[in-house]
Amino acid sequence: MALWTGFVFVLVVGLDLVVLASSRLRGAIRTVAFQGAVMSALPLLLASEHHQTVHVLALALGALVVKGVVIPGMMLWAMREAAIRRELEPIVGFVPSMVLGAVGVALAFTYSGSLPLPIHARHTLLVPSALSTVWTGLILVMTRRKAVAQVLGFLVVENGIFVFGLLLSDFMPFMVEAGVLLDLLAAIFVMGIVIFHINREFASLDTRRLTSLRD
Amino acid sequence: MRHLVALVAFLAFLLLSPLLLGVVNRVKAVFAGRTGAPLLQPYRDLRRLLGKQAVYSRTTTWVFRAGPVVGLAAVVAAGLLMSFGGAPALLPFPGDFILFAYLLGLGRFFTALAALDTGSSFEGMGAAREVTFASFAEPALFLCLVVLVRATGSMSLSGMLRAELPEIWHTQGPALLLAAVALLVVALAENARIPVDDPNTHLELTMIHEVMVLDHSGPDLAFIQYGASLKLFLFGALVVRLALGFPFSSTWWSLLAFLGGMALFAVVLGTIESTTARLRLIRVPQLLVAASIMGAFALVLILR
């Protein structure tokens, strides 16, 4: 079981790097959706006797539906409305952002062993893959130009936080995890509307246009 | 006994490589809805080419004639170092994986030299592209090999791919999987397969490997084609043993399973070639950097 969980964590991090490398927005959205779907299997894999089956199943199912279906669906809808295809060259270039992401991943995996965890970690790869995913998401938000790609980066950050939150599902109330998913959904919904308006206003979703407000 | 197995494996390597190409082409034809050439067609091609007379341009020198010969010799020598299906190689020694990589590099070097020797800008362009992509593929290859070194604790290819490899998957599974995927990408790049290069194209804009060997004819071309199939077999052996190693107690059964795995590898290769499109040239370095990163990630996982 631990081996399969290890495979899932490595797959999650691998998908991070794939998202960093993809230049096609549709492909990137589908990759993040796939990552979310893969992640939703984690609560089931990490569950132990302490957990209530209903809680674990509900969490896994909720994550699958929200991360894997609803949110990517909304983003693809936004893209269809805006009729955009490809991402422009990001601010730091694809290869440098891949290398940057890889460096972060390497650091996370190398040094997370030295962080003293107060509780017994469910799997040794959990903390580093969570941190790597958050790092990748931050890179995406900071280096991408299209509004949709930035939202995608935010989604990846939320994915990483979800993985980290699994560490706490032993004793943390149901509410926080559900709240995370719920708020994620609402935030994306609002962002989706704003993206729609951005496109209408500027006839493109290039955030380089959003630079008239400055000092 | 072990040496007998090794010898048989090496002979299989020498004899069955063109069949590998035949399987790949058959799979591609099936995907395209055609019947395709018979499986033994590459052998017939080789025989035909060997019977022809080579034509040499007046601008070429001995380098042009030496290119195919050295290329083939290098690949065969590399085959002496490779362990097939868990059987030990014919000439193993610690650190032979470095020699392995650089023998292949030697072959590529002489092919590129031969291409440059023709004095044509067309071949020169192909040589430049091929060498550039090879320089990106090399770190990926080495990273994966180092992962294997660390995982098995052995510095020899025979030690790395020995019978105990399947058991190591239980503890180091994710890292080995990453290394296997990265090796697959490197295999695609080194053997000039789609998505890196199209072996069937004749368009100047898109040729990489094919354009280097455009001027060779007759036995030289036969050597080159045979050498290419040997190289594909070598990389395939690496990937197959890593990914599909079966813990058989008898070495003969391991060898048989290995050959079956090679056939599967050929089918997978054909499928990849039929279902993906060729990458734009500027995306190929990105793909190879991604493979290097996967290898580095596998290394980090192993070193934890």
Place this chain on the structure above:
Amino acid sequence: MLLLLLAPLAFAALAFAIPSGRIRPRVLLVGAVLHAAGVAALWVLRPGPALGGWLALDAAGLLTLSTVSAVFLASGVYVQGYLATHPERDNRVFVGSLLVLLSAMTGVSLAQNLGLLWVIIEITTLATAPLIYFKHDALSLEATWKYLMVCSLGIALALLGTFFLALASAGPGGPRTLLLSDLVAAGGTLSRPWVRIAFAFLLAGYGTKMGLAPFHTWKPDAYGEAPGVLGALLAAGVTNVAFLALVRVTTVCQAAGEGAFARGGLLGIGLLSILVAAVFMVGQRDFKRLLAYSSVEHMGILALGVGLGGAAAAGAFFHMVNNGLTKGVLFFAAGNIHRAFGSKQVDQVRGAARRLPISGPLFLLGFLAITGSPPFSPFFSEFAILSGAFHVGRPVVASVFLVLLALIFVTMGSTVLHIVQGDPGADEEPRQFHDRVLTAGPPLVLMLVVLALGLWVPDALTALFEAAASAVRG
């Protein structure tokens, strides 16, 4: 207490349901009045915890809640006049979101569980986004987008920090909860490295919501493009509740023994914010953005106060109240001036005192108050922080603070005086906007309260400040 939380939500639902654009603002006003009445009742009654301890009223929460409610009440009145000047715009989302925002800010003030706190702060982000976009033009869209991106990122970091804190509480013998009282009681068992990391992330996350440098980049755009009402609510409400969240976190750090680390971080970031504000205020061409930087400055002062500890912490809480009220004055007056002159640029606005006999001078008075001139209350709160700095033995910090305050006074003053004084001159198209009761009344009332607080602080308030400060002191 629960009623106070839920009533505005009910009103919000009502607002969304009512089809008439004229009746809707009245719903807002009724909601604001009822909320203020409820808060006044809380002052008297002081009820105990609700929802199993997840909602409770403590000193800091009561202060925040009162500030929020007071400013919201003033805004409620102001909105009546504001929406009347824009009858063509659909105000359904506007009014509804305002009421949801009120409910969320109430929730933050009352929340005792850090996870719940996080959820509600996320809701404030979501509720304010459509409000910034009320004008539906390209610039406000850009402001809304930046606001959403930066604040959502901040919220995500804050969530990670909350998780780290939960992890810190999960050690052997630990409380394994995010309930504030339990965390404080079991402070010694919290894992200290994780508390540190948690604080760093939470400072980044909630600091973004507060608008501390270097996470303040959304503020000038959002405050600049949003209607004046929203500027007041953001500056007085949303940033204050984010400050409350930081205070709660600092309380936990203090209990865990990492108080010095937390305060050091707050001190540094506070000074940085004041410095950044001072630098960017120089030559500011847009007076609403000027007010945004002033908000950054004052959030920095709040962080500085809590970071210094001692008497300065009590001063910080006093300042929270003062800043909220004064910002209300400033933003309402700025909104009026904007409408009267049709522009936010300093070059195009002169002589506000002549054209708007109430809002113009109020803007000037508000500026004097916010930069710390006696006899207005911010002077006393800033003085408290300053003297607190000397008391805890940090004269360098105090001197830097003083220098920056003076700098801000000069830079802000030049802009404000330019706007207020002089002759408005002839207008190409005479604007119909004049000071009316509804738009000039609220800032006037708030200004009087600020003046009153400067002259006399009721003992009950002082007691609250002390109680709130004792939780974060070292």
